[in-house]
Amino acid sequence: MSDLLNQDEKPHRGGSTRREFLTQITMAGAGLSFAPILVKSVTPTSALALIQPVKVNLMVNGLAKSLTIDSRVTLLDALREGLAMPGTKKGCDHGQCGACTVLVNDRRINSCLTLVAMCDGAQITTIEGLAKGDQLHPMQEAFIKHDAFQCGYCTPGQICSAVGLVKEGHAKTDANIRELMSGNICRCGAYQNILEAIKEVQTT
Amino acid sequence: MQPFKFIRAQDSHAAITAALTNNAKFIAGGTNMIDLMKLNIEKPTQVIDINGLKLDKIEIFSNGTIRIGALVKNSDLAYHPTIIKSYPVLSEALLSGASAQLRNMATVGGNLLQRTRCPYFYDTTYPCNKRAPGSGCSALNGYNRNNAVLGTSDKCIATHPSDMCVALAALGAVIHVQSDSGVREIPFNEFHLLPGETPQFETTLKHGELIIAVDIPAIAYGARSHYLKVRDRASYEFALSSAAVALDIKNGRILTARVALGGIGTKPWRSLAAEKVLMGAVNNEQSYRTAAEAALSGAKPYQHNAFKIELAKRTLVRALATVGGMS
Numbered sequence: 001m002s003d004l005l006n007q008d009e010k011p012h013r014g015g016s017t018r019r020e021f022l023t024q025i026t027m028a029g030a031g032l033s034f035a036p037i038l039v040k041s042v043t044p045t046s047a048l049a050l051i052q053p054v055k056v057n058l059m060v061n062g063l064a065k066s067l068t069i070d071s072r073v074t075l076l077d078a079l080r081e082g083l084a085m086p087g088t089k090k091g092c093d094h095g096q097c098g099a100c101t102v103l104v105n106d107r108r109i110n111s112c113l114t115l116v117a118m119c120d121g122a123q124i125t126t127i128e129g130l131a132k133g134d135q136l137h138p139m140q141e142a143f144i145k146h147d148a149f150q151c152g153y154c155t156p157g158q159i160c161s162a163v164g165l166v167k168e169g170h171a172k173t174d175a176n177i178r179e180l181m182s183g184n185i186c187r188c189g190a191y192q193n194i195l196e197a198i199k200e201v202q203t204t
Numbered sequence: 205m206q207p208f209k210f211i212r213a214q215d216s217h218a219a220i221t222a223a224l225t226n227n228a229k230f231i232a233g234g235t236n237m238i239d240l241m242k243l244n245i246e247k248p249t250q251v252i253d254i255n256g257l258k259l260d261k262i263e264i265f266s267n268g269t270i271r272i273g274a275l276v277k278n279s280d281l282a283y284h285p286t287i288i289k290s291y292p293v294l295s296e297a298l299l300s301g302a303s304a305q306l307r308n309m310a311t312v313g314g315n316l317l318q319r320t321r322c323p324y325f326y327d328t329t330y331p332c333n334k335r336a337p338g339s340g341c342s343a344l345n346g347y348n349r350n351n352a353v354l355g356t357s358d359k360c361i362a363t364h365p366s367d368m369c370v371a372l373a374a375l376g377a378v379i380h381v382q383s384d385s386g387v388r389e390i391p392f393n394e395f396h397l398l399p400g401e402t403p404q405f406e407t408t409l410k411h412g413e414l415i416i417a418v419d420i421p422a423i424a425y426g427a428r429s430h431y432l433k434v435r436d437r438a439s440y441e442f443a444l445s446s447a448a449v450a451l452d453i454k455n456g457r458i459l460t461a462r463v464a465l466g467g468i469g470t471k472p473w474r475s476l477a478a479e480k481v482l483m484g485a486v487n488n489e490q491s492y493r494t495a496a497e498a499a500l501s502g503a504k505p506y507q508h509n510a511f512k513i514e515l516a517k518r519t520l521v522r523a524l525a526t527v528g529g530m531s
Contacts, residue, residue: 050207071210071251074238094239095306107308113238114309117210118231118253161305168304170283182439183303 054117060085061129071117076100078116079126087127087156091185098184101157101164102126108164110183127156130163138204139163142197150188158184162198171202206247213252216259216414220384222252224412230254232275233309235302236318244328245319245335259313259416262286268422274313274415278368279304281312291420293429293448297371300433303440313415316369316379316395317407320362321442322351333359334403341403349508350444353516355470356504360403363467364396365442370466371431372418373474374448380417381409387416396471425452425460428530432523433466434515443467445516447523451482458482458491458528465499468516475499478520492524493517 052071057064060083067082076093079085079102088111091099095113102111103125130137139159142148149155161184171177177198178191186194213219222228229248231237232255240246259273262284270290272281281287282298302310324330324342331340343351343361351361369392377392395407409415429450435441446466452459461482465473478499485491496517503513 052207052209054210071208072205072241094242095235098303098305101305108305109309110235110305113235113306115210115231115234115238115251117212118234118255120212164308165304168279179439180304183305 056116056120058116058119058121059123061125067116069116071115073116074112075102075104075114075116075119075124076111079111079124082116085126085128088160089153089156091154091157096185097154097157098161099154099157101161101184103160103164106164106167108161125160125163127160130159137163138201139166139197142200143194146193146197146200147190148193148197149186149190154184154186154188158186158194162194162201165198166202171198174199205241206244206249208248209250211250211252212256213254214256216254216257216382216416217384219252219254219257220382220412220414222250223414224384225250228252230414232311232314233277233306234314235306235310236314240319243326245326254414270420270422272312272418272420274417275311277308278302278310278312278315279307282307289427291371291375291423291426291429293374293426293431293450294368294371294420296431297367297433297446297448300431300443300446301367312368312418315366316372316415316418317409318364318366318369319406321365322362323347325362334362334399334406337402337404344506347508348506350442351506351509352470353468353503353505353509353512354465354473354500355398356506357399357401357403357470359401360399360470361506362399362403362470363442364469364471364473366472367431367433367443367446367466369396369472370446370464371448372420373472374429374450374462374464375420375423375426376462378419378421379415380419381413382416383410383413389419392472393474399470423450423462426450428453428527429462430523430527432519432526434519435467445512445519447516447520449520449523449527451487451524451527453487453528456487458485458487461495461524463495463499463520463524465516465520468500468503468512477501482524487528489521489525492521492528495524496520 053068054071056067079088089099091097093112095110100112101108104122139162165180171180211222228250230252259275261273263271278298282295288295324332325335330342333341352363373392379390379395431448433443433446435443443466445468448464450462461479463475463478478495481495481498500513500517
């Protein structure tokens with residue numbers, strides 16, 4: 001992954017040449033005459049040769065970040081691997097669990113289903129950006145107060161999602177909150193306490 | 205994920221030109237496409253980001269038509285005051301789909317092109333005529349509880365997954381698409397294709413065409429509409445069956461009706477047969493039931509999904525009763 005994210009890496013066709021690879025294979029195959037036929041469809045390419053770089057400028061938690069990054073990299077992987085901000089969690093990586101929830105331009109989204117290349121010029125807020133210095137965000141305080149987690153893996157996503165939910169302003173009842181938080185799965189089952197934490201922030 | 209060249213389109217002309225390349229795909233919300241790219245089901249070599257195209261407006265014309273830009277987010281459309289007031293069926297359908305995060309990302313144009321969630325389409329180790337034409341349909345004799353009972357063929361029984369599309373089918377929306385030869389309009393019912401012999405072709409959109417907007421023609425009784433979705437979980441789940449209905453009622457009689465079904469068809473399923481039954485009928489449960497029988501009359505069950513036929517009828521009856529009972 002670090003290869004995919006290296007800011008200075010120039011893409012090039014590289015690694016071992018086809019001839020070198022064939023030689024290795026042939027040697028490994030003790031000179032079997034059909035070895036070249038077998039490897040014909042697996043012309044070697046290095047991972048670097050597949051990279052199609054894109055330049056992306058982001059504001060992450062108020063700080064300007066500039067990346068030249070492979071087009072395939074998701075916002076989630078860019079945050080965790082490229083910008084060394086592992087607070088945002090990778091759960092399912094398919095938009096089903098919500099662990100990767102961050103705020104993009106103040107709206108909660110799944111960072112695993114967003115290419116970072118699509119975020120050029122965007123303002124990203126992650127769990128690392130909610131506190132102001134030592135002062136926790138009210139939602140973080142409320143999660144602690146109400147014991148709204150057990151293992152904690154889904155918690156960054158839950159908190160970012162809850163912050164988004166309060167901003168959206170559509171949740172009026174407990175049922176609304178549960179419905180609008182259904183994109184965040186908690187396998188420890190802390191839902192009741194998550195509900196209480198969100199209600200406390202909504203009413204203060 | 206296969207490597208691809210990423211292009212940020214500055215305007216629709218640039219986007220369309222870039223899309224004429226073989227194996228190019230537009231990307232808007234990406235909620236479905238990136239998932240499919242991760243699974244190597246979608247393998248574009250050129251991805252054109254259209255999010256800069258300023259197609260994110262909702263306009264209301266003097267004749268009552270509502271024009272929804274293709275890049276309007278599902279959440280923005282669902283919470284738009286005019287949609288909530290005049291077409292609750294659309295707002296309810298949108299809010300019944302996916303999660304809050306996904307609705308903040310997904311666009312109207314992208315939702316029109318949503319792919320099926322048939323497990324055999326997703327699992328690349330299985331034959332699937334939609335993913336690999338000619339390889340066979342694993343659902344026909346596989347586990348097909350969630351598959352379709354209407355519009356199927358012996359090549360494909362995959363269910364169309366969208367909730368939004370069911371509401372738009374009922375509302376008779378019109379899709380506007382742009383290409384290098386201009387703009388054309390596609391009536392909603394002519395947009396999605398039945399699987400037939402070629403389930404890999406899902407819409408009448410042509411290579412290089414870009415969805416730019418969806419129009420909802422004015423429907424005076426649109427406020428008397430409703431979307432009911434029945435599913436295995438209370439939230440964040442695809443429909444087993446759903447119904448989008450609108451009724452124009454006067455003096456205890458139904459003057460006009462709009463009926464579309466979801467979760468049971470290979471495309472968003474407008475039922476003109478049910479609408480015909482309801483037109484002029486007494487506004488009571490018996491009429492609803494007769495309409496439901498008409499809507500499902502051509503249904504074909506498979507090994508695990510026969511229950512869906514009765515479920516769909518009851519879903520429709522309950523949705524009609526909800527609207528029929530509105531004051």
